[in-house]
Amino acid sequence: MRKHVVVIGGGVAGLEAAGQLTKVGVDVSLIEKESKTGGNLNKWFKLFPDRRSSSEVKNYLDGMTVNNGINLHTNATIEKFSRSKSSFSITTNAGKELKADAVIVATGFDLFKSERKEEYGYGIYDNVISSADLEEMFRKGIIAKTNGAEPEKIGIIHCVGSRDEKVGNFYCSKLCCVTAVKQAIEIREMLPESKVFCFYMDMRMGGALYEEMYREAQQKWGVNFIRGKVSEASETIENQLMIKVEDTLAGRPLKMKLDMLVLMAGMEMSKGGKKIASISGLHTGENRFFAATDNHFGNNKSNVEGVFYAGTCTAPMNITETISHARAAVLEVMDYLTDSKI
């Protein structure tokens, strides 16, 4: 008898898992809360490290799912989640009840809401934007201040909502450093007259080709890197942004006027994921992401037999890692469906 798996979340992890399950002959129902698939991928224009268009990745993922006749439920959230013996019952907001032999949770992440770091002035001052807002500008092909003028001096603040006890996030979101470097290069490409300054605590370039991008940003694009955590942003009487930071390597406080400030928002457990955790009894960790049963060899396994995790609902990951993690989740599901007597 054919098996049926419900995949919760239609972002990179959910789509990859659904696609791979379909390939191996499992019936899949994919549940997505938005009207279309793609999740956070849709917010990004080009991707690190090779600056490929995000739509290419989207097309690959949709090609084996949405455009391959998968059973897709959009605008769907989960209201009930229960397990009896070896079968799951999942009820959506539309009142549809789905039965499943196994479940993959791929609820992903939400970007940190930058207004929570009030001292950086997001939503208070003009021209303070988030990394996702900047991607939107890249997509439109124009980087402009709220008055329409081209910014000349642009600051990028790393670790907004990450490694910060004040917002309750101890962890490093891992991708913001390389995103800062990517976006700094893209700004310099589009605005050759501009100056870009990255304010960082540590440069965490621990991914394939990240360090090379960092080097390129310095060598080819003249991006400036200043080591220090920006303490606050304010506005001068001329309506210009001003930031305060300690240039820790010079050992001196530094102030700088900027035309635009870009906040590298970190990753948090998604709202949807939190809701599922609350109705399903799935364990979450101190960082609020779902807690896998073993960090080394049970990284896709949950505390509920038959429920597996894929992607950034467990920890910050880049797209490459997310796809690998989703494939690993599929392998766990296949093991489970084969081994169990269901």
Add this chain to the structure above:
Amino acid sequence: MSKFGFSISQCRQIDYESNSRRIAEYIFENEPSFRLCIECGGCSATCTTGNLTDFSLRELNILIKRGENDKVRRNLNKCMLCGKCSLVCPRGVNTRNIIVMAKKAFQISD
């Protein structure tokens, strides 16, 4: 010596073995969050004293940990104990109390 317009320059190396870390140890014991500092400089950026004088809590933190206590002793009293630094610290270090504890540690050792 100054008459001759030259002097013997002090060695710039931190001599880890001969430096005493008793001030650091006292603070570790009485304000354990002292260990959490990652030298981001957020405290120094927001510090009013630091903007006007040669005072940096971030610098003092590391000097205390290395046992370079002379500069710490000379600068401690510049702090106005306003506590703005502790509002900024991403590691939740009780920065203001570090100054208080450092002062106590010097009092005890003197």
